[in-house]
Structure formats: C-alpha cells, structure tokens
Amino acid sequence: MASTVRKSLLRGIRKARYYGLMFDTTPDLAHREQMSQVVRYVEIDYERNTVRVRESFLGFIQVSRKDAESLTKDILEKLEKDGMELQDCRSQCYDNAAVMAGHRSGVAQRIHEKNNLAVFVNCDNHSLNLVGVHAAKEDVKMVTFFGTTDSSYVFFSRSTQRWQRLKNAVTVSLKSESETRWSSRTEAVKPVNNHLEEILQVLQDMIDDEDETIETRGDAEQLRSHLLTYGFLTLLGFWNKILARIDGVQKRLQDPKMNFHYAAVHLKALQDRFDGERKVLVSEALEVGHRLCEEWDVDFERRPRWKKRMPGEKSRDAGLTAREEMERVMKGTLDRLNRELGERFTRLYDTDAKFGFLLDIEGLCYSADTENLKKNCENFCKMYSTDVDVQLCDKILDVRMLLAAQTDMRVATPEQLLKFIVQFGYDATYPNLPIAIQIMLTIAVSVASCERSFSKLKLILSCLGASMGQGRLCDLALLSIEREETDKTDFDGIIDQFASMKARRVQL
Known part of the structure; x- marks a missing residue:
C-alpha cells in the first residue's frame, strides 16, 4: 500500500517536471539518525483547472555519517532510486548548519556544482x-x-x-x-x-x-x-x-x-x-x-x-x-x-531582487512599466535558457492585455495566474510564463514540512520499536504523513492483488 502511495506521488512530481529539494536531519533517535526528504512542486490538474503548490514527503534516509560528502551521496542515491532527474531540480532548501549551507563545501554547494540551476535558499524559519x-x-x-x-x-x-x-x-x-x-x-x-x-x-x-x-x-x-x-x-x-x-x-x-x-x-x-x-x-x-x-x-x-x-x-x-x-x-x-x-536574509533578498518580479502579480500583470520588465526577463532568460526563451517578456505583455480585457476578474497570486492561463487554454500559446512561474514556486523558504515529519517519526520510532526495519519505518511514516494521498488509494484493488498471491503454509 505504501508503495502505491509513493508511486502516485512520484508520478505527480514527474508530471510537474520541475521540483525543489528539502532535506533536514534529526538528532539521534533510538540510535538511528534519519534525514527527511520532502519535494516541493506545482501540481496542475488540467481536467479540474486547479493549481496547487505541494510539499510531498517521500521518506526517511538513514544516515551513518553527517559530513557534507556523505549526505550529498545519500541524497543523490535516493533521487536516482526514485527515478528523479537531478537536472530537473530548480531549488534547494536546508537548515543553517554549515554542513548543509556551507558556501564552499556544503551539501548545497556540492549539488549546485552538479546542477547550477538548483538555487539555494536558507530555511528562513531557522534564520x-x-x-x-x-x-x-x-x-x-x-x-x-x-x-x-x-x-x-x-x-x-x-x-x-x-x-x-x-x-x-x-x-x-x-x-x-x-x-x-x-x-x-x-x-x-x-x-x-x-x-x-x-x-x-x-x-x-x-x-x-x-x-x-x-x-x-x-x-x-x-x-x-x-x-x-x-x-x-x-x-x-x-x-x-x-x-x-x-x-x-x-x-x-x-x-x-x-x-x-x-x-x-x-x-x-x-x-x-x-x-x-x-x-x-x-x-x-x-x-x-x-x-x-x-x-x-x-x-x-x-x-x-x-x-x-x-x-x-x-x-x-x-x-x-x-x-x-x-x-x-x-x-x-x-x-x-x-x-x-x-x-x-541576504540570500533571500538577493533571490527576490533577481526573480521576485515573477511572483509580484500586481507589478507583473497590472503595471505599465515595461523597461524594468524587459531587463528582469533578460536576466531570467539568461539563467534559465534551457527552460524558457527570449520571448518571455512579449508573452507577459500579451497576458497583461488578456487580463485587462477580463473586467470581471482580477488575479492576486501566482497560483491564480497559472489557473487563469490553464483555464482558458493559454498554456499552449504562452508556455514560457507558466514554466517560469512554476520554477519560481518550487523555491521553498522553510523546511517546516521536514520538521513536521520528525513529529510523526517520534511517534513511530519509539524505544519499543527500535528494532523496526528502515523500509517498514518509511512506509508507516509515508502512510501517516501523506494522509490525503492515502485516502485516495483504491483499497479494493490492493486487497484483490494480495488475495491473488500464492498462499504458503508456514510450518510452526
């Protein structure tokens, strides 16, 4: 059952394509140190015309060493095991520990060397x-x-x-x-x-x-x-x-x-x-x-x-x-x-100064300023040249014109703008803008979702259950944390599959 939930979450992440990494380590718990993996992505339902920013828990990683090289290796191995391409990662968010946030040899810098588009932002809640x-x-x-x-x-x-x-x-x-x-x-x-x-x-x-x-x-x-x-x-x-x-x-x-x-x-x-x-x-x-x-x-x-x-x-x-x-x-x-x-918060303010214009909906969609918009779009296209092309500014101006004609509605958030583009089928005509907003929405500002998973971990991995295997631990945590996805699971199909398996007698 847990594998079904995990596959469903991974399908949603692959469908969104772009994602952001969120990892945090817990202190020694029952003599087993764990690292929580949470992925942030934008879920777009084209049938229901809904847009939602999600932070999905994918499991715990048992770590034996907490140096930057070992943690980076564990993260990359987990991504490969889940079938997630590192080149689709567009953001990283960790706590302020030097091993994670170190600008020379921390985990964030090591992953950035492998993918220079994986922007790192400190956990602002910790800061x-x-x-x-x-x-x-x-x-x-x-x-x-x-x-x-x-x-x-x-x-x-x-x-x-x-x-x-x-x-x-x-x-x-x-x-x-x-x-x-x-x-x-x-x-x-x-x-x-x-x-x-x-x-x-x-x-x-x-x-x-x-x-x-x-x-x-x-x-x-x-x-x-x-x-x-x-x-x-x-x-x-x-x-x-x-x-x-x-x-x-x-x-x-x-x-x-x-x-x-x-x-x-x-x-x-x-x-x-x-x-x-x-x-x-x-x-x-x-x-x-x-x-x-x-x-x-x-x-x-x-x-x-x-x-x-x-x-x-x-x-x-x-x-x-x-x-x-x-x-x-x-x-x-x-x-x-x-x-x-x-x-x-200098790192956060620098990121906002460079790319915050895409999330400032009032200035993006209803402002008459075009000079700063062109300059900001040029900088964005220069960095994300593999994702968007130089026509981003022209597409934004076209969307401004479309919104000006919609006198009965006014978008106020990036999610509402994406929903407007998807609802009227403009995502095929103006693909650059939805992609740009999706990338920006994958940038997390807090690892609170990882911290919440530790609360469940303490309930599951108590001293009485210290002998529990890592696989069972991750499965129980996944079913408990991703309760919404678990409720969508078809239990009848799982039960039929289990019943169809060959039964074996166990000799006592």
Missing part, C-alpha cells in the same frame, strides 16, 4: 529563530528575564498539587521554553503577561499556607520576589509584543503555499516595523513597568549604576538611573533585532 535567540542574549537582563519566565513553569510543573492550584486560578497553562523552537517563548511569555496578578496571588497563598512544606514556601517566595522586580515587569510587556510579531511571521513562513517573494515582503515589513516603532515600544514598556511597580509597591529608584567614565563624557553621562538603564537595554535589543534581520 528568524536565530534572530530572536541572539537578540534575547544581547544583555544579562534579557537572559535573566527568560530564566525567570522558565522558572515559573518549572516551579508549578514539578508538583501536581501546585499545578492544580495554578489551574484553579488561571484559565490557561504555563508553557516551557525551547532553544530550537522560538514560538515556545511566545507561548511561555503570553500567559504570564496576561495573568500576572493571578500567578502572584497563587504564590502568595502558598507562602502563607502553613500546610505547605518549607521548601515549597521558600521556592514560592523566591520566585515571587524575582517576578516583582522592575526589570521583569518592564520587559514582560516589551517581549510580549515583540514575540507576538515574530511568531506571526514565523507561522506564515511555515505555510507550504508561501513563496520567497511574499516571505521577503513579510520579513522586510517586520524589520521596518521594529525600526519604526523603536521609540514607541520602549516608551510603552517603561510606562507599563512603572505603573506595575507602583501597583505592587516595587522599589526601583535605586542608586544609579556607575560605569567607567570614557574620554569625552561628562560626569552625569556615566551614571544611569534604573529607567535609563532599562531604556538602554531595550534599545540595544531592538538594534540587535534590526541588524540580525538585515544580515541573515
């Missing part, structure tokens, strides 16, 4: 995760803040009695943090920010409850004192807003329908928003922190922190009040965020 991780480590106060947040979860989760008392007072549960999954910090900070008063009251009740152990009462008092500090109360609202905005972009990047042009637009908008709201975010956080300190009678106007006086500074410049110190810390974090957002 955005690193942006947040490094910004959170910009200052000691930031590290202390997240440590206190995580301590709240640890304190309550260590005892079922404590957890029940918390659940009786708070409608939502506290969450733990994770270094590799930045969205977990959003889930950890949000309930503390929204239910701080209730959490503090639960801690106070534990401190006053003489039936509690002395260790519990002591830990509760220590945690409450850490929560009721000027730094924590100020940074709580500050990080709650920042994390919510980062998490919103991360969730969009994990959508299989996301293309690199929209990803670049979202990331650039996030950077501009942090840059434009820099003063507002800091001032609002300071005001909220000041108000909470007054409500909870927290003393924060302590002696200023004096630092070494540098040449050119006046004596008053060397002393910072608590408010000035917190303002410095938050502005430094926002500057780090802005700098990281500008540096970690």
Whole structure:
C-alpha cells in the first residue's frame, strides 16, 4: 500500500517536471539518525483547472555519517532510486548548519556544482529563530528575564498539587521554553503577561499556607520576589509584543503555499516595523513597568549604576538611573533585532531582487512599466535558457492585455495566474510564463514540512520499536504523513492483488 502511495506521488512530481529539494536531519533517535526528504512542486490538474503548490514527503534516509560528502551521496542515491532527474531540480532548501549551507563545501554547494540551476535558499524559519535567540542574549537582563519566565513553569510543573492550584486560578497553562523552537517563548511569555496578578496571588497563598512544606514556601517566595522586580515587569510587556510579531511571521513562513517573494515582503515589513516603532515600544514598556511597580509597591529608584567614565563624557553621562538603564537595554535589543534581520536574509533578498518580479502579480500583470520588465526577463532568460526563451517578456505583455480585457476578474497570486492561463487554454500559446512561474514556486523558504515529519517519526520510532526495519519505518511514516494521498488509494484493488498471491503454509 505504501508503495502505491509513493508511486502516485512520484508520478505527480514527474508530471510537474520541475521540483525543489528539502532535506533536514534529526538528532539521534533510538540510535538511528534519519534525514527527511520532502519535494516541493506545482501540481496542475488540467481536467479540474486547479493549481496547487505541494510539499510531498517521500521518506526517511538513514544516515551513518553527517559530513557534507556523505549526505550529498545519500541524497543523490535516493533521487536516482526514485527515478528523479537531478537536472530537473530548480531549488534547494536546508537548515543553517554549515554542513548543509556551507558556501564552499556544503551539501548545497556540492549539488549546485552538479546542477547550477538548483538555487539555494536558507530555511528562513531557522534564520528568524536565530534572530530572536541572539537578540534575547544581547544583555544579562534579557537572559535573566527568560530564566525567570522558565522558572515559573518549572516551579508549578514539578508538583501536581501546585499545578492544580495554578489551574484553579488561571484559565490557561504555563508553557516551557525551547532553544530550537522560538514560538515556545511566545507561548511561555503570553500567559504570564496576561495573568500576572493571578500567578502572584497563587504564590502568595502558598507562602502563607502553613500546610505547605518549607521548601515549597521558600521556592514560592523566591520566585515571587524575582517576578516583582522592575526589570521583569518592564520587559514582560516589551517581549510580549515583540514575540507576538515574530511568531506571526514565523507561522506564515511555515505555510507550504508561501513563496520567497511574499516571505521577503513579510520579513522586510517586520524589520521596518521594529525600526519604526523603536521609540514607541520602549516608551510603552517603561510606562507599563512603572505603573506595575507602583501597583505592587516595587522599589526601583535605586542608586544609579556607575560605569567607567570614557574620554569625552561628562560626569552625569556615566551614571544611569534604573529607567535609563532599562531604556538602554531595550534599545540595544531592538538594534540587535534590526541588524540580525538585515544580515541573515541576504540570500533571500538577493533571490527576490533577481526573480521576485515573477511572483509580484500586481507589478507583473497590472503595471505599465515595461523597461524594468524587459531587463528582469533578460536576466531570467539568461539563467534559465534551457527552460524558457527570449520571448518571455512579449508573452507577459500579451497576458497583461488578456487580463485587462477580463473586467470581471482580477488575479492576486501566482497560483491564480497559472489557473487563469490553464483555464482558458493559454498554456499552449504562452508556455514560457507558466514554466517560469512554476520554477519560481518550487523555491521553498522553510523546511517546516521536514520538521513536521520528525513529529510523526517520534511517534513511530519509539524505544519499543527500535528494532523496526528502515523500509517498514518509511512506509508507516509515508502512510501517516501523506494522509490525503492515502485516502485516495483504491483499497479494493490492493486487497484483490494480495488475495491473488500464492498462499504458503508456514510450518510452526
């Protein structure tokens, strides 16, 4: 049955012809390291006139060595086994590990040497995760803040009695943090920010409850004192807003329908928003922190922190009040965020600058600019000369004319444009444009689909099933992950085929 599903997926990939590679490796699981293979392609159904960008899971590859040469060999052998031509590959997307993304001898560079049309883009979801991780480590106060947040979860989760008392007072549960999954910090900070008063009251009740152990009462008092500090109360609202905005972009990047042009637009908008709201975010956080300190009678106007006086500074410049110190810390974090957002997505921005015009439907189909269009088409045709010809610009202008005549409809996405061309039979008249858009849509921006397959892998390959063979493991994972394709399978035909096979007696 799994072989039937795999053959169906491979037929769809071969029919689409152009595809993008997505690979990611998992840590050692039951003493077997696995590499997930996902292929991104555009599925066009000419009978139903539908267009869909798909990311199909094809299986796991058991790896013994994780150097670039060995991983490249495993990938090429898997492609050959599946009957997929490497020359039809038009994109690669891996995580930011040097062995995968190294520009000299990484897996991406080795495959690019064999096929120079296989464009590589880093996993932007991993990159955005690193942006947040490094910004959170910009200052000691930031590290202390997240440590206190995580301590709240640890304190309550260590005892079922404590957890029940918390659940009786708070409608939502506290969450733990994770270094590799930045969205977990959003889930950890949000309930503390929204239910701080209730959490503090639960801690106070534990401190006053003489039936509690002395260790519990002591830990509760220590945690409450850490929560009721000027730094924590100020940074709580500050990080709650920042994390919510980062998490919103991360969730969009994990959508299989996301293309690199929209990803670049979202990331650039996030950077501009942090840059434009820099003063507002800091001032609002300071005001909220000041108000909470007054409500909870927290003393924060302590002696200023004096630092070494540098040449050119006046004596008053060397002393910072608590408010000035917190303002410095938050502005430094926002500057780090802005700098990281500008540096970690240069490859994505370069790809968007070269070929993003094909996915910018408003500019491609409804703009009156032809000079930039000609220049961009020339660059595209020069690189993809084996796929499209020099008439690409003329075909785009013809499609503009056809869309202008369609007053009752307006395309807004690349998928809708492809559907328009297929629906009216223009794919035979204007083949260059559909091919160009298909190639661009194969470029992935995240390996989230590979990460999702690891979630299934942990359920299938547990310690109890460590002796499971690699073939059975891949088959079970394929049936579970590609559930949509599995439901389309004709079980009657498989059962009849199985029943027609020669039965053999097994001697016990």
